[in-house]
Amino acid sequence: RFERPKRLFSSFRRHAVTRSMASDPAAAAAEATRFDFLVIGGGSGGLAGARRAAELGAATAVIESHKLGGTCVMWNAAVHAEYLHDHSDYGFDVGNVRFSWETLKAKRDAYVTHLNRIYRNNLDKAKIQTIQGYARFTDDPEPTVEVNGRKYTAPHILIATGGQPSVLSEDEVPGARLGITSDGFFELETLPKRSVIVGAGYIAVEMAGILSTLGSKTSLIIRQTGVLRNFDAFISTNCTKELQNTGIDLWKNSQVKSVSKTDKGLEVTIVTKDPEKKNDEEKTSVIQEVDCLLWAIGRLPNTSGLNIGSMGLDTDEKGHIIVDEFQNTSRSGIYAVGDVCGKALLTPVAIAAGRKLAHRLFEGKKDSKLDYSGIPTVVFSHPPIGTVGLTEEEAIKARGKENIKIYKTSFTPMYHAITSRKSQCIMKLVCEGKEEKVVGLHMQGLGCDEMLQGFAVAIKMGATKADFDKTVAIHPTSSEEFVTMR
Amino acid sequence: AKGSEVRIEYAQAAKYDYDLVVIGGGSGGLACSKEAAQLGQKVAVLDYVEPSAKGTKWGLGGTCVNVGCIPKKLMHQAALLGTAVKDAKKYGWQISGTVCHDWPTMAEAIQNHVRSLNWGHRVQLQDKKVKYLNIKGSLLDEHTVKGLTKAGKETVLTAKNIVIATGGRPKYPTNIPGAMEHGVTNVALECAGFLTGIGLDTTVMVRSIALRGFDQQMAGLVTDYMEAYGTKFAWKCVPKRVDKLSSGALQVTWTNTQTGAEQKDTYDSLLWAVGRAPETKALGLDKLGIQLNKETGKLIVGADESTSVPNIYAFGDISEGRPELTPTAIKAGKLLARRLAGQSTELMDYDNVATTVFTPLEYGCVGLSEEEAEKRHGKDGIEIYHAFYKPLEFTVAERDASQCYIKVVCERGGDQKILGLHFTGPNAGEVTQGFAMGFQCGATYSHLLQTVGIHPTCAEEVVKVSITKRSGLDATVTGC
Numbered sequence: 001r002f003e004r005p006k007r008l009f010s011s012f013r014r015h016a017v018t019r020s021m022a023s024d025p026a027a028a029a030a031e032a033t034r035f036d037f038l039v040i041g042g043g044s045g046g047l048a049g050a051r052r053a054a055e056l057g058a059a060t061a062v063i064e065s066h067k068l069g070g071t072c073v074m075w076n077a078a079v080h081a082e083y084l085h086d087h088s089d090y091g092f093d094v095g096n097v098r099f100s101w102e103t104l105k106a107k108r109d110a111y112v113t114h115l116n117r118i119y120r121n122n123l124d125k126a127k128i129q130t131i132q133g134y135a136r137f138t139d140d141p142e143p144t145v146e147v148n149g150r151k152y153t154a155p156h157i158l159i160a161t162g163g164q165p166s167v168l169s170e171d172e173v174p175g176a177r178l179g180i181t182s183d184g185f186f187e188l189e190t191l192p193k194r195s196v197i198v199g200a201g202y203i204a205v206e207m208a209g210i211l212s213t214l215g216s217k218t219s220l221i222i223r224q225t226g227v228l229r230n231f232d233a234f235i236s237t238n239c240t241k242e243l244q245n246t247g248i249d250l251w252k253n254s255q256v257k258s259v260s261k262t263d264k265g266l267e268v269t270i271v272t273k274d275p276e277k278k279n280d281e282e283k284t285s286v287i288q289e290v291d292c293l294l295w296a297i298g299r300l301p302n303t304s305g306l307n308i309g310s311m312g313l314d315t316d317e318k319g320h321i322i323v324d325e326f327q328n329t330s331r332s333g334i335y336a337v338g339d340v341c342g343k344a345l346l347t348p349v350a351i352a353a354g355r356k357l358a359h360r361l362f363e364g365k366k367d368s369k370l371d372y373s374g375i376p377t378v379v380f381s382h383p384p385i386g387t388v389g390l391t392e393e394e395a396i397k398a399r400g401k402e403n404i405k406i407y408k409t410s411f412t413p414m415y416h417a418i419t420s421r422k423s424q425c426i427m428k429l430v431c432e433g434k435e436e437k438v439v440g441l442h443m444q445g446l447g448c449d450e451m452l453q454g455f456a457v458a459i460k461m462g463a464t465k466a467d468f469d470k471t472v473a474i475h476p477t478s479s480e481e482f483v484t485m486r
Numbered sequence: 487a488k489g490s491e492v493r494i495e496y497a498q499a500a501k502y503d504y505d506l507v508v509i510g511g512g513s514g515g516l517a518c519s520k521e522a523a524q525l526g527q528k529v530a531v532l533d534y535v536e537p538s539a540k541g542t543k544w545g546l547g548g549t550c551v552n553v554g555c556i557p558k559k560l561m562h563q564a565a566l567l568g569t570a571v572k573d574a575k576k577y578g579w580q581i582s583g584t585v586c587h588d589w590p591t592m593a594e595a596i597q598n599h600v601r602s603l604n605w606g607h608r609v610q611l612q613d614k615k616v617k618y619l620n621i622k623g624s625l626l627d628e629h630t631v632k633g634l635t636k637a638g639k640e641t642v643l644t645a646k647n648i649v650i651a652t653g654g655r656p657k658y659p660t661n662i663p664g665a666m667e668h669g670v671t672n673v674a675l676e677c678a679g680f681l682t683g684i685g686l687d688t689t690v691m692v693r694s695i696a697l698r699g700f701d702q703q704m705a706g707l708v709t710d711y712m713e714a715y716g717t718k719f720a721w722k723c724v725p726k727r728v729d730k731l732s733s734g735a736l737q738v739t740w741t742n743t744q745t746g747a748e749q750k751d752t753y754d755s756l757l758w759a760v761g762r763a764p765e766t767k768a769l770g771l772d773k774l775g776i777q778l779n780k781e782t783g784k785l786i787v788g789a790d791e792s793t794s795v796p797n798i799y800a801f802g803d804i805s806e807g808r809p810e811l812t813p814t815a816i817k818a819g820k821l822l823a824r825r826l827a828g829q830s831t832e833l834m835d836y837d838n839v840a841t842t843v844f845t846p847l848e849y850g851c852v853g854l855s856e857e858e859a860e861k862r863h864g865k866d867g868i869e870i871y872h873a874f875y876k877p878l879e880f881t882v883a884e885r886d887a888s889q890c891y892i893k894v895v896c897e898r899g900g901d902q903k904i905l906g907l908h909f910t911g912p913n914a915g916e917v918t919q920g921f922a923m924g925f926q927c928g929a930t931y932s933h934l935l936q937t938v939g940i941h942p943t944c945a946e947e948v949v950k951v952s953i954t955k956r957s958g959l960d961a962t963v964t965g966c
Contacts, residue, residue, distance in 0.1 A: 087571065087585075090564040091592030091684070094571065096582040104578035107882045118964060348939040348946065375938045386940075414556070415563055418595035447916040453945030454920020457937045461927050471919075471926045472839045473813035474850065475550070476559045479919030480813065 032144050032151035035061045037361070039158045040135045040145065040306070044347040045338030046160035047119060049354030054126040056362040061129040061154075063147055067116050089419040099215050101191040137307045143333055155333055156361050159321060160354065161302040163339040165203075167295060175259030178266055179293035182207065192216050192292030196268050198256055199296035200227040202379040205239065207296055209382045212248045219249040219287060221256060221270060228379070232391035232442040234408070234428050239381055239444060242423065246382055257284070259293060266290040301340045318342065326369045327357050344375050376456035378449045383423050386452035388459055389440035395430045405431045407465065407485045413446045413478050425478050429465065429485060436465035441482075451479045502644045504530050506826060507631050509623035509769070510651035512548020513812040514802030516607060518649055518819030523614045525827040530643060531611065532633055534622035536765065539658065545604030546611075546618070549653055549803070550812040552600055558676055560596045562844045565683020569846070573883035587684040624770040628795055632770075647826050650769065650785065650793075650800040651819065654762040654810070662725050674759035675708065679846040682717040689718040689753070691725060691740065697843065701855030704908050707889040711847035711910070714886060723749075728756065764804040774798070779806045789833050791822050799826075801834075809839050840922030842915040847889055850918030852925045853906035859895045868905065869898040871931065871951040875963040877912055877944045890944070894931065894951050902931035909948065917945045 037053045039046045042064030054060045087094045123130055133147040144153040165181035180187075182203055195211045197204050200222040212218040220227075226240040244250050254272040261267075268290050271282040301320045308315070314322040314330040320342030327335045335357055338350035353370045360368035376388035395404045407429040416422045425445025432439045438459050443451070458467065465485075473480035508519045511533025519531040535552075537543045544552035564587070571585045611618045621633030621641060631648060633641040674690060675697065681688045690712075697705035713719055725740045731752065739750040763783050771778065777786045777794040784806040785793055791801040799822060801808070802815035817834060824830040840852035859868050871894045876887040895906040907921050924933065939946030953961040 087567055088591075089595060090567050091588045091590075091595070092564075092567060092571065092585055093588060094581060094585050098580040098582075100578040100580050102578070103576075103580075104882070107576065107578075111881050122964070346938075347941045352938055370938075371936065376940050378940050378943065414559060417560060417599040418592075447913055449940070449943050450913040450945045451916040451920060453937070453940050453943060453948060454917060454922065454924060456920065456940070457924040457929060457933055457949065458920060458927055460937050461924060461929060461933050463923060463927050467927050468923060470835070471923045472811075472817060474840050474842050474915050474919050474922065475812045476555050477842065477915035477919060479916045482919065483923065 032140075032153040033061075035059045035129075035152065035154040037061075037156050037158065037358075038145060038152055038154035039063065039160060041158075041160035041162055041302075041338070041340070042119070042123075042130070043160060043162045043338065043350070045162075045350030045354040046158065047123070047354075048351040049158055049160065049337060049358050050128050051122060051126050052355045052358035053362050054128050056358060058156075058358075058362045060126075061131055061152060062123065063131045063133065063135045063145065063152070065132070065134045086415075086419040086421055089421075099191065101214070102189070105189065134305055136305060137310050139310050143311060143331065157334050158354070158357065159303075159306065159308070159329070159334065159336040159340055160338045160350070161306065161340050163299040163301050163342075163345070165295065166298040166300050168297070173256055173258060175261070175266075176256075176295070178259045178261055179295045181295050185294060188292070194265065194287075194290050195219070195292040195294065196221065196256075196266075196287055196290050197294045197296055199298070200224065200229060201296065201298065202228060202381075203299075204294075204296035205243065205379060205381050207294055208243065208248050209246070209380075211292070212246060213382060216292070217249075218247075219251060221251045221254050223253070223255055225252045225275070228385075231379075231385070231387060232428065232430075232440070233393065234426060235385055235387065235442050235444055238424070238426050239379075239385060242382065242444070245423070256293075262288075264289045266293055268293055299339065299345070301342060303340060316342065325372075326360065327353055344372055346375065346377060349375060374456065374460045376452050378452060380449065381444070383425070383444060383446045384449040385442075385444040386448040387440075387442045388452060388456045389438070390430055391440060391442070392428070392430050395432060395439055399432050403432055405436055405465075407431065409481055409485055411481065414476055415446055425481070427481055427485070429468070429482070431465050438463050438465060438468065443482075445478055447478050451482075455482065502629060502646050504528050504617075504643060504645040506530075506647050506649065506823075507532065507623075507643055507645035508649045508651060509631065510548070510649075510653060510802070510804075511546050511607070511618070512651060512653045512802065512815070513550045514653070514815030514819040515548065515649070515651035516546075516611070516819075517816040518651065518801075518823045519616045520610065520614045521820040521823035522827060523616045525823065525829055527823070527827055530617040530619060530645075532619050532621055532623035532631070534620060534634075536622070536655075536768075538655075545601065546607045546620075547600075547604055551603045551607070555812055556603065557596050557600060558680075559844060560599065561592070561680040561684075562676065564592050565680035565846065568683045568685065573879070573885065576883045589684070592684070622768070624768055625774055625798070626770065628774065628797055646797065648798045649791075649819075649822065650798065650804060651802045651815070652764065652766075652769065653803040654764045656758060657761045657763050658758055659725075659760060662727060673762075674757075675712065675845045676843065677757060677759060678717050679712055679715075679844075682712070682715060683846055687718075688716075689720055689751075691720040691723050693724055693743075694722065700843070700849075701851065701857065701893070701906070701908055703856060704849055704851065704891070704893070704910060707891055707910050708843065708845050708847060708849050711889040712845060714888075715846050717846075762803065762810065766804070782806060790825065791818060791834070808836060809841070811839065811841060814839055838922070838926050840918050840925070842918055844915070847910050848912065848914035849908070849910045850914035851906065851908045852918060852922040853904065854895060855906060855908075856893065856895055859905045863897065863905070867898055869896045869902060869931075870894070870955040871896065872953060872955055872961050873947055873951045873963050874961055875911070875944065875947040878942045879912070892948050892951055894934065894948070896931045904929050904931065904934075907948070911944045913944065917948070920945075921948060 036058035037060040039050045039062045042062045050060045050062045131147050135145045135147050138144045138146050143157050144151050168176040195216045195218045197208045198221045205227050208218050208220045226236045228236045228239050254270050257269045257271045259268050268287045270285050273282055303319045311331045321336040321340050323329055323336050323341050327337050329336050337353040339345045356368045356370045359365045379385040410426040413425050427443045429438055430440030468483050471483045473483050505527040506522050506529045508515045508531045511531050519529045523529045533546050535543050621635050623631050623633050626632050629644050631643045678688050678690045696709050722744045723740045723742050727739045729737045731737050735752045736756055737752045741748055774795050785800040787800050787805045791799045793800050801818045803810045821832055821834050842850040873892050875890055880887045890911045893908040896902040896904050934949045937949045939949050953959050
């Protein structure tokens, strides 16, 4: 077992800097600049891994083709929309209300730029070299990456290039390119009057919710009968219902057949199957004067330009890099974290995995890895969804129906006691075995976004239904309903 | 309910009218009586509201439903919406003119909701086959309760067991005429908070410290926020007299105990929030020799809620040394009912009770305050992880988040078991409940770190705390 003493790292760092500054372009192209840790991708996972490695003494560089970091404040704007509807019930005379997308976009963009600057400062403070450009693996025997004609190498290379929205080709759907993806959503300059969103995953649900609540007449096209089909059926059914309750025009069993441009906006042609009818009879409809068609049909890993084939890295059929529990790829010395691996596509997961890897590689903690079980997640729908652990279906499949007990409740949160607008709160606990260990928790309702974190800690600790019941409630809240379930 | 169909009607029914009579139809009393009925006991609950000095009365449900938690939270919500309107403008919402609040609209809506809850409780008692009597109960002897209706008509009931759950009422200072906001409890701050939030000019007069009994650093953050938010504070002041002026306004004179100076000002309304006390005089307790705490007037009880008289029990706000909270009263009531029905021996655990103060910046906590932890374990025996964070929603709204803070007090060394957890920020109640559960299960600092954060939320900041107070480093959260 080879353990590097820390002192070596600092000498390497100075060495690397001197070399890249002193050499001329021609020489640099031939000779690769050497680091201890080379990170491809400056997103959540890449930056977290790079910064932790640098803290542990590794000479680190991050290669990024675009901007550093990024986040979303759109959901909060939409939440305000709902509150404004409730104001008069609570005694407020609000008069005339109008929404200005331009105001919001300006502020949001300013905040994102601010965050970009913070990330850049963090990297500079940590003396991590940032290399702007696209990385591509060369055919050199030792794993080497080329960016803008210059070569870089390291004994440890991390691929954290993330993912991007999937798009349909013109062959699959003529006119598909007339639509935008979530990336395009953040470029929008004004609120679309008429929106059509395609997809049933959480991105489609969040986008539809935001657009509709901010005042865009919104339709959501889904291939089957419900959204969030990988979530617990309780949530899937409820979320589908709440979307319709908030005024979103939901098209079930439907797909977009083609899109064309007219001077009044886009014309979206949709085919709907009737599941009742045995034949494949389809009904065709057209939505006209659409000013925003948004594809939210999935995400694909950013691996195409990397030339990972030359490294012999195993990937799945969609191009995700396959890794083991320690984030090792099939090639020694090359690792991958985050969305590019296709598992648990969440910022905190990428960050945690990146950090654990840094500790394993540069602190000698050979067991350092992220536990991917019990990862909590929130969907910022209206109202928000919180979920951690197994769905009822997964639990029954894994442990058998006789070993699973379900506790459920639904109620109208007190916030709605005096509002004309109502929303429900639903909660479910999936318990296993005689001791009723909680293996899954699912909920949708006001406040569920902030409620989940604490319960996730307890569930990770192995909490049972009895532990829930032993906890005294905090009153009046919605969360107390979890500790008083019958 | 199935239980009441299988009623045991032998000797007990012949000897006493009821298996259990509960005096007090609030959070505790209702929970206890319904649970007992469900377990097959013959139960009656007596609820009666003595009008306040101003003649205010209310229906079934006790303090929580009528003049406590429920209307408080709804008014707090109204105030939050007032702030939300200001934030909305920053989020692109163009609202013409100034937004004003109409008190009668809100009050009527809240009263309607409260009445629906009163009704709901009556229906529930009926469904669970609990006999409800709107009469004022007092004890004649260990097994006899006397009830007086509003009109003065008398009823007498006998019971195998009697439970006293009459709660408390706000205290009025006896040496100062009139009323003035002069409080140290969460009630004072919560009321001042929502009054400010709906646009009213509000001052809080505090004799010494705010939120006595709570972590004082957190209390400071709560009041700092309120001051920045617009509530005025008159610290270390004691009211001396109140006079009604010919204009109808109230003039309050007070002493600033720090400077010794006397000051006065005029107000439209005065609110006492100087503490709560039980009303035990009319209960007839002295006749039976039931022991009371001389200072607080509360009933002294054992771990099983028993009083000094064998078959008489007391719990909830009326008993000494208990938290004045609805959920503990409910839980204690249910456990008591089970014990009395012979179904269980489980006692109420009053430790690890989480709570939330619904001030404009909410404060949720579970476990020990920093002061208490230091007292028990010594300054070197604890490690405090903390962070000043900024809720994402405050960014675009350009709101000051200086008081949004998290503090996790742990044992130093070993597993670093969590001794206390404190959180100020939006939705503190919703954030804290799950952590209270973890706390109940014996969570340690590493359990927090092992849990992946949910992004973007305020709650995730709790599982990300890493700076210790001991290090002296800046605890402000920057980016990821």
